[in-house]
Amino acid sequence: MGWVRVTGATVGCWxxxxxxSMSLDLPGTGPRPTFPSSSDMxxxxxxxxxxxxxxxxxxxxxxxxxxxxxxxxxxxxxxxAWLLQTGxxxxxxxLAVTFTNxxxxxMMTRLQSMLPVNVRGMWIGTFHGxxxxxxxxxxxxAGLPQTFQILDTQDQQSAIKRLCKQFxxxxxxxPPKQLQWFIGGCKEDGLRPGDVQAxxxxxxxxxxxxxxxxxxxxxEGVVDFGxxxxxxxxxxxxxxxxREHYQRRFRHILIDEFxxxxxxxxxxxxxxxxxxxxxxxxxxxxGDDDQSIYAFRGARVGNMADFVREFHVQHQIKLxxxxxxxxxxxxxxxxxxxxxxxxxxxxxxxEQGAGEPVRVVESSSDFAEAQWLIDEIKQLIRxxxxxxxxxxxxxxxxxxxxxxxxxxxxxxxxxxKEMAVLYRSNAQSRVIETxxxxxxxxxxxxxxxxxxxxxxxxHALAYLRLLENPNDDTSFLRVVNFPPRxxxxxxxxxxQDAARAANQGAGSSLHAAVNAMSxxxxxxxxxxxxxIDVLREQxxxxxxxxxxxxxxxxxxxxxxxxxxxxxxDRIENLEELVTAAESxxxxxGFGRDAEATAAAENAAPDADGEVLSPLAAFLTHxxxxxxxxxxxxxxxAVQLMTxxxxxxxxxxxVFITGLEEGLFPHENSLSDFDGLEEERRLMYVxxxxxxxxxxxxxxxxxxLHGQTRYHIRSRFLDELPEETLKWVTPRNQGFGxxxxxxxxxxxxxxxxxxxxxxxxxxxxxxxxxxxxxxDTGSSLSSSKVVEQAQEAATGLRIGMSVFHNKxxxxxxxxxxxxxxxxxxxxxxxxHGVKWLALSVAKLTVV
DNA sequence: GGCGAGCGAATTTTT
DNA sequence: TTCGCTCGCC
Numbered sequence: 120m121g122w123v124r125v126t127g128a129t130v131g132c133w134x135x136x137x138x139x140s141m142s143l144d145l146p147g148t149g150p151r152p153t154f155p156s157s158s159d160m161x162x163x164x165x166x167x168x169x170x171x172x173x174x175x176x177x178x179x180x181x182x183x184x185x186x187x188x189x190x191x192x193x194x195x196x197x198x199x200a201w202l203l204q205t206g207x208x209x210x211x212x213x214l215a216v217t218f219t220n221x222x223x224x225x226m227m228t229r230l231q232s233m234l235p236v237n238v239r240g241m242w243i244g245t246f247h248g249x250x251x252x253x254x255x256x257x258x259x260x261a262g263l264p265q266t267f268q269i270l271d272t273q274d275q276q277s278a279i280k281r282l283c284k285q286f287x288x289x290x291x292x293x294p295p296k297q298l299q300w301f302i303g304g305c306k307e308d309g310l311r312p313g314d315v316q317a318x319x320x321x322x323x324x325x326x327x328x329x330x331x332x333x334x335x336x337x338x339e340g341v342v343d344f345g346x347x348x349x350x351x352x353x354x355x356x357x358x359x360x361x362r363e364h365y366q367r368r369f370r371h372i373l374i375d376e377f378x379x380x381x382x383x384x385x386x387x388x389x390x391x392x393x394x395x396x397x398x399x400x401x402x403x404x405x406g407d408d409d410q411s412i413y414a415f416r417g418a419r420v421g422n423m424a425d426f427v428r429e430f431h432v433q434h435q436i437k438l439x440x441x442x443x444x445x446x447x448x449x450x451x452x453x454x455x456x457x458x459x460x461x462x463x464x465x466x467x468x469x470e471q472g473a474g475e476p477v478r479v480v481e482s483s484s485d486f487a488e489a490q491w492l493i494d495e496i497k498q499l500i501r502x503x504x505x506x507x508x509x510x511x512x513x514x515x516x517x518x519x520x521x522x523x524x525x526x527x528x529x530x531x532x533x534x535x536k537e538m539a540v541l542y543r544s545n546a547q548s549r550v551i552e553t554x555x556x557x558x559x560x561x562x563x564x565x566x567x568x569x570x571x572x573x574x575x576x577x578h579a580l581a582y583l584r585l586l587e588n589p590n591d592d593t594s595f596l597r598v599v600n601f602p603p604r605x606x607x608x609x610x611x612x613x614x615q616d617a618a619r620a621a622n623q624g625a626g627s628s629l630h631a632a633v634n635a636m637s638x639x640x641x642x643x644x645x646x647x648x649x650x651i652d653v654l655r656e657q658x659x660x661x662x663x664x665x666x667x668x669x670x671x672x673x674x675x676x677x678x679x680x681x682x683x684x685x686x687x688d689r690i691e692n693l694e695e696l697v698t699a700a701e702s703x704x705x706x707x708g709f710g711r712d713a714e715a716t717a718a719a720e721n722a723a724p725d726a727d728g729e730v731l732s733p734l735a736a737f738l739t740h741x742x743x744x745x746x747x748x749x750x751x752x753x754x755x756a757v758q759l760m761t762x763x764x765x766x767x768x769x770x771x772x773v774f775i776t777g778l779e780e781g782l783f784p785h786e787n788s789l790s791d792f793d794g795l796e797e798e799r800r801l802m803y804v805x806x807x808x809x810x811x812x813x814x815x816x817x818x819x820x821x822x823l824h825g826q827t828r829y830h831i832r833s834r835f836l837d838e839l840p841e842e843t844l845k846w847v848t849p850r851n852q853g854f855g856x857x858x859x860x861x862x863x864x865x866x867x868x869x870x871x872x873x874x875x876x877x878x879x880x881x882x883x884x885x886x887x888x889x890x891x892x893x894d895t896g897s898s899l900s901s902s903k904v905v906e907q908a909q910e911a912a913t914g915l916r917i918g919m920s921v922f923h924n925k926x927x928x929x930x931x932x933x934x935x936x937x938x939x940x941x942x943x944x945x946x947x948x949x950h951g952v953k954w955l956a957l958s959v960a961k962l963t964v965v
Numbered sequence: 966g967g968c969g970a971g972c973g974a975a976t977t978t979t980t
Numbered sequence: 981t982t983c984g985c986t987c988g989c990c
Contacts, residue, residue, distance in 0.1 A: 248980085271980080272980085345980095413978075543977075600966090764977090785977080787976060
């Protein structure tokens with residue numbers, strides 16, 4: 120069965136992220152029914168043995184190791200539904216945590232389709248969403264203003280930059296980026312400035328800045344993402360009544376993607392679960408250590424093992440039955456991941472047949488790779504009527520069979536949106552995009568700016584935030600002179616000085632400091648502040664929509680963009696903001712509902728009883744959910760994304776591109792063992808996205824940072840079992856042999872059995888270049904001349920494989936000089952890139 | 966205050 | 981190569 124994919128429709132569940140409307144049924148106060156035997160329950164129909172076991176586990180800590188495509192989300196949601204239906208828990212008594220809003224939404228949508236339950240009241244959401252909810256309900260206890268604003272990463276960076284300027288920090292020595300990373304890291308480890316061990320001057324300085332940053336945030340009434348978690352962790356840790364209330368309440372805690380939790384998140388869960396306390400709530404953790412690909416941002420796979428140990432987990436269930444892919448694909452994935460040392464151990468299996476072999480294609484360049492991709496995609500889209508002989512229609516016969524038997528071919532009639540082109544890094548998409556664009560194939564790239572991250576939207580939000588919280592200096596600075604109103608850097612500097620000096624040196628917000636300003640600067644600033652203050656008054660009692668419309672008009676934003684040449688899109692987005700607010704309100708039903716909601720929430724001890732205004736709620740929503748990357752879905756388009764972005768998705772056809780050493784695995788990750796293992800897990804994720812057909816592709820040369828780079832093929836290709844692969848282009852040993860781009864794949868391709876076979880060699884470089892409307896011919900040939908000269912002088916060629924006594928086999932990357940001065944840059948897979956003087960080094964051509 | 970030259974950096978990313 | 985940021989000039 121397919122996955123329910125929720126796209127675009129962000130409706131229905133916003134409330135759960137910021138505004139509680141839980142029912143008051145606490146565990147223990149509800150009925151305590153007897154459980155029907157599991158086989159009677161329609162909920163459980165269609166689950167396999169392991170899935171069913173997981174769903175119906177008793178209320179004890181459990182770890183579900185859920186392989187790719189094993190029905191993880193289904194198990195999680197069915198578990199919740201089962202707990203509810205069997206009366207073991209009331210909707211208010213469970214907590215379900217996900218990493219993304221999308222996952223939370225999907226869970227709620229599915230849950231709703233299983234049970235007639237009001238998911239809006241349930242505590243299902245992201246870590247950040249739930250922490251926000253806790254902090255809003257207990258803002259006084261947590262030491263925050265009720266209307267605290269949330270800084271996203273951009274805001275945080277500008278806040279740090281501002282701080283650095285103010286304290287004359289040398290930004291060369293302490294780049295704001297690095298400080299941001301440092302602060303985030305401390306918070307993730309649960310460390311306040313006073314807790315950080317600093318043994319060197321640099322660290323001491325950073326800690327000092329961390330301290331100052333905290334003070335700044337506190338003064339301004341803003342919290343960053345890390346703070347949301349840490350503050351809520353501390354709230355629970357330091358306030359027993361609050362902690363005990365929630366511990367009593369959340370008898371079941373379910374966590375999705377457990378392998379992605381960081382240290383603080385795990386600690387938070389332990390607190391809520393009452394781990395180590397007299398009674399423990401049932402933590403149901405679902406995850407896959409093989410799909411842990413976020414160590415770089417703090418995820419700790421080790422949490423899985425810690426969880427098993429610390430919670431004395433008795434129930435570990437592996438979901439290894441895969442419902443997605445054919446076995447050639449799964450066997451490849453299994454074989455690859457078996458090269459990792461640190462694993463909990465798991466092997467995917469399928470009842471579908473072998474399916475097609477995994478196709479491997481080597482091209483001469485990234486351009487040729489893109490061109491090949493286009494041709495292949497065209498072939499796949501093509502209607503059956505024009506399909507080449509040997510290509511079968513989509514399988515209707517029983518699936519399976521070896522490579523020899525007719526295989527369920529996906530050779531034709533594949534929807535574009537069922538094809539995904541994956542790459543390791545975003546930079547790789549460019550060439551592919553250009554090629555797709557020129558060939559007129561619709562495509563959609565994931566990544567990039569999201570709706571609420573767009574400059575014009577952030578400007579509008581800044582005005583709105585100032586209405587809610589005039590002390591928000593980040594927002595103040597963002598719009599004080601946007602649209603331009605004659606307030607330059609000098610005025611702002613003066614204002615900042617005044618703010619610092621205010622309150623006997625304790626400092627004040629910029630907004631408050633405006634009074635102290637005089638002269639022309641003072642007049643302009645006063646006018647701005649007055650505008651904000653008037654707007655605040657004018658918007659009293661208005662609906663959210665009216666507030667935003669008023670602000671857009673009076674801020675001058677719309678007017679400003681109207682005068683701009685390319686402002687039309689921005690105005691459109693601003694209009695979209697009104698629409699977003701509108702639907703936000705209509706879905707949340709602000710008003711009666713919110714009152715009731717707050718009342719319910721305040722059942723918690725020490726809860727602070729105000730209702731969040733619709734505007735404040737909307738601003739929170741905007742910060743916690745940045746919105747879709749690209750709104751125009753609905754169109755049938757080829758999907759382009761990084762491997763990271765593909766996690767959790769699946770497609771009939773998957774192209775994994777750029778399988779070259781240095782790219783995938785990425786060179787930056789090669790220095791340490793863990794890095795390489797994470798790259799391998801990344802590759803594992805990529806492979807397991809494919810349902811029916813998988814292509815692995817690599818290019819011998821690639822434009823990177825404006826230079827042509829030579830790569831050898833990824834070690835991952837060599838880690839795949841030969842019998843599941845089909846090398847569509849000849850498999851070279853190493854590299855080098857026959858590096859002559861004269862070969863063309865010519866007109867006769869695409870006629871092989873099983874489809875996609877291709878005659879020989881690589882795409883003709885000039886041909887593919889012309890397809891992009893670029894003429895790189897001259898530069899190609901001139902560099903070729905140089906190459907040839909060097910070849911003659913050294914006896915080596917770029918791309919050639921050579922053998923060195925100490926370093927082993929390597930590939931020639933660069934040649935320089937001639938005669939005794941001749942040297943070569945050689946990439947040795949085991950020893951890295953070396954420069955060798957050819958008069959000294961003994962090299963043998965392989 | 967706006968614009969253009971010049972410089973440096975350039976995995977992966979959600980909240 | 982290309983993007984984003986800073987700096988300096990008009």
